[in-house]
Amino acid sequence: MFANSTSAATKINTPLVNIPQSVSVITREFINDTGFQNLADITRYVPGVDIHQGEGNRDELIIRGVDSSANFFVNGFRDDVQYFRDLYNAQSVEILKGPSAITFGRASGGGLLNRTLKQADGQTIYEETAQTGSYNNRRFTLDAGQAVNEVAATRLNAMYEKSDTFRDFGWLERWGINPTATFKVDDATKVRLSYEYFHDDRTADRGNPSQARSAVAPAATSLYPAFPFAPAGDLTAYYGSPNLNRAKATVNTVMAFIDHDFENGLTATNGTYFADFKKFYQNVYPGNGPLSGAVNPTDTSFNRAAYNHMTNRQNTFNDTDFIYKGYTGPIFHTIGFGTELGRQAGIDVRNTGIFPNGTNTEADNPFEPTYFGAVNFVHQYPGFFPPASPRLIPTAYTSSTLSRPMCATPSKSRAGCN
Numbered sequence: 296m297f298a299n300s301t302s303a304a305t306k307i308n309t310p311l312v313n314i315p316q317s318v319s320v321i322t323r324e325f326i327n328d329t330g331f332q333n334l335a336d337i338t339r340y341v342p343g344v345d346i347h348q349g350e351g352n353r354d355e356l357i358i359r360g361v362d363s364s365a366n367f368f369v370n371g372f373r374d375d376v377q378y379f380r381d382l383y384n385a386q387s388v389e390i391l392k393g394p395s396a397i398t399f400g401r402a403s404g405g406g407l408l409n410r411t412l413k414q415a416d417g418q419t420i421y422e423e424t425a426q427t428g429s430y431n432n433r434r435f436t437l438d439a440g441q442a443v444n445e446v447a448a449t450r451l452n453a454m455y456e457k458s459d460t461f462r463d464f465g466w467l468e469r470w471g472i473n474p475t476a477t478f479k480v481d482d483a484t485k486v487r488l489s490y491e492y493f494h495d496d497r498t499a500d501r502g503n504p505s506q507a508r509s510a511v512a513p514a515a516t517s518l519y520p521a522f523p524f525a526p527a528g529d530l531t532a533y534y535g536s537p538n539l540n541r542a543k544a545t546v547n548t549v550m551a552f553i554d555h556d557f558e559n560g561l562t563a564t565n566g567t568y569f570a571d572f573k574k575f576y577q578n579v580y581p582g583n584g585p586l587s588g589a590v591n592p593t594d595t596s597f598n599r600a601a602y603n604h605m606t607n608r609q610n611t612f613n614d615t616d617f618i619y620k621g622y623t624g625p626i627f628h629t630i631g632f633g634t635e636l637g638r639q640a641g642i643d644v645r646n647t648g649i650f651p652n653g654t655n656t657e658a659d660n661p662f663e664p665t666y667f668g669a670v671n672f673v674h675q676y677p678g679f680f681p682p683a684s685p686r687l688i689p690t691a692y693t694s695s696t697l698s699r700p701m702c703a704t705p706s707k708s709r710a711g712c713n
Contacts, residue, residue: 334356348501415449465500495544496542503664539601567613572608581598597661609640609641649670
């Protein structure tokens with residue numbers, strides 16, 4: 296149920312008591328016993344770490360007061376695109392608090408989170424789970440693996456989940472499949488291969504606006520916080536657009552590792568990682584205007600804004616680690632050294648939403664919060680961006696068309712949106 300060592304902080308398997316940083320390791324047994332499915336669940340049991348809303352479309356952590364949506368790693372490789380991760384194939388989750396650039400390169404001073412994935416280890420395992428619950432929730436997982444022969448082992452992890460949420464118009468659908476294989480080349484060399492396809496599609500929900508305390512600004516402080524505005528006490532009220540609010544991510548990941556023991560105290564691991572990320576999210580939400588989207592003090596109006604953001608990125612990394620263990624008289628040494636080569640390439644495009652009134656802001660009634668109108672998403676809006684800063688307009692993203700049919704009527708059920 297607990298781990299007393301990790302290689303997350305040092306690249307060398309080191310007892311936690313000897314690491315001069317705070318490291319929390321959530322084991323597979325603990326994940327299974329508590330039924331954790333996502334990183335939001337994990338953070339409830341890790342001191343110094345909180346989950347941020349992430350605009351309703353991504354994992355975002357606050358580690359020791361430092362907010363970051365990019366300090367995520369998988370098997371030690373950078374996993375920095377903004378999406379919701381799942382724990383169906385996680386062997387453990389390691390959260391390192393404090394600066395870690397010496398090991399992981401660029402990162403925030405708060406810390407980072409690293410997922411280690413299950414691998415084909417030759418052990419026979421056949422597990423499946425089925426879950427159902429409120430709001431039409433259903434989830435299925437599969438973990439199957441065994442040794443094929445003396446030199447090969449395989450393992451398959453898979454997951455499917457579909458659910459509505461307690462919020463009006465809320466829904467999600469995601470699935471993942473992760474086959475792995477291990478080959479024993481000889482007594483000193485082992486090759487590990489992994490491929491994962493993961494897809495997450497859901498309603499982007501930015502939540503309710505706050506209640507303004509003055510005509511100038513919400514004036515929220517720690518002593519006088521701005522509370523969510525709930526029309527007639529209804530916290531399920533949706534302030535987005537069922538037709539347009541969408542968060543969608545598709546991730547393809549390939550990993551290959553070669554482990555070799557030189558049988559003289561020196562071992563080496565070479566890992567290659569390639570990931571292709573396609574992320575798109577679109578928000579209609581309370582925002583803009585002098586109150587920044589908050590409901591005005593008289594409860595008669597709030598401002599609405601909209602935008603979308605597309606990220607296509609490819610991450611390629613190669614990491615080589617050498618570990619040498621030896622003696623000098625009575626002193627035992629463990630020395631680690633190595634290299635990492637990486638390349639990240641991609642494109643990010645953000646478009647501003649223009650409402651039928653011709654501006655990027657629309658004032659609406661907070662007691663009729665859901666928006667069913669049209670929004671035109673453009674990459675340049677005269678009067679909003681400075682004319683001296685022209686921007687290229689990728690024609691494929693000047694507006695957004697979703698594959699899910701539009702909501703024809705203001706119904707609170709999913710039936711009107713499918």
